[in-house]
Amino acid sequence: MNDVQSTCGLDVSLAVIGGKWKPLILYHLQGGPKRFAEVRRLVKGISEKVLIQQLRELMAVGVLIRHDHQQVPPMVDYSLTPFGETLVRALIPLCEWGTLNRQHVASVLLTA
Amino acid sequence: MNDVQSTCGLDVSLAVIGGKWKPLILYHLQGGPKRFAEVRRLVKGISEKVLIQQLRELMAVGVLIRHDHQQVPPMVDYSLTPFGETLVRALIPLCEWGTLNRQHVASVLLTA
DNA sequence: GGTAGTACATACAAAAAAGTAAGTGTGAGA
DNA sequence: TCTCACACTTACTTTTTTGTATGTACTACC
Incomplete structure (x- = not known):
């Protein structure tokens, strides 16, 4: 990562998983094939319409x-x-970060 | 990661870095303190207004x-x-994934 | 016929995010 | 006085994403 401009692939990753729901959908499909309704149950709060789209x-x-x-x-x-x-493998660190820092982030957001 | 429901922190991470620009901003600040205008130069395409907000x-x-x-x-x-x-450390795998797959994703998006 | 299960499709609306344009404040220097 | 550099602020607009409601298709069963 010496030349930040030419090697940062975050724009690519974000193009693929950008949005409110995609990372979560991908994450939940980690454990093997899943029916539509099951994905919807696992990704709490998503509407049918948006799930289909995503x-x-x-x-x-x-x-x-x-x-x-x-x-x-x-x-x-x-x-x-x-x-x-x-891709999901690359999401795991972010998932773990969130897990570790859930309490801290929650308290910060409450005071904002 | 046995209990997917109670341990997945992606919702937390997404709450912190969700949106078009935040991951990129964070990424570019990796190398040390940066002036406003420099951040703006590095994060190509972002408007002043949105940068300030983010x-x-x-x-x-x-x-x-x-x-x-x-x-x-x-x-x-x-x-x-x-x-x-x-947090930025947790973003690196995603950045690397994007770098590795830049060509593949580009060709897929062109045919869509 | 009606109901059920399942995974969609469609139309329209609302909310959120990002974008465009113009303006502000502060000293410093000509 | 005017202009500059820099980092903002504000008002309004446009775009994108998500949400709500209704409907469809296909069999199977009562």
Whole structure:
């Protein structure tokens, strides 16, 4: 990381996971394929509409894949691609940072 | 990370660095204190107004500190707090991921 | 026919974030 | 007096993201 300008890939990562929900969606798909409704349950607070949208965008950049089991009622699941797995791996430190500092951040935000 | 619900701190991290610009601002302050105009130069594309706003928010959560040299013309610099340094450390993997996958993501986004 | 389960699609609205333009304050120097 | 450098502030606008409500498609079952 000597030449900050030419090596900082944060703009790329942010292009892929930018927004309120994408990091959380990716994180929850870490544990293997998940049904639509299950993802929605895990990512608390997200609307169906936004979840669909975000899943579609994540698929478009190749980090998620959708598997349709071709049955009725519909049975569809979403999972990380291998590429997506590399991205989630890069998210773990941020997740851990948040866990470690949850209390501190909470107290700061309350006084703001 | 066994209990995904209770240990995932991504919501906390996102509360601190959410938005288009904050990760990039933090990243560029890694190398030591920087003047306002310098930060603006480094974070390409950001408007003065938004930079000020974001700096203020980052200070409010304790990851940045502002030092006014009390002179005219004004001379002010911004730097990471030790707390902020822990956060930037957690951002590095994401930065590296982006660097490694810049070409791949670029080609995907062009075809979308 | 109605109901159920599941994963969507569509239309419109609201909220949040970012952007554009103009202005301010402070001394220092011409 | 005017101009400059620097770091802001304010008012308004535009863009983006998220949210609310309703509807669709497909079978299966009562």
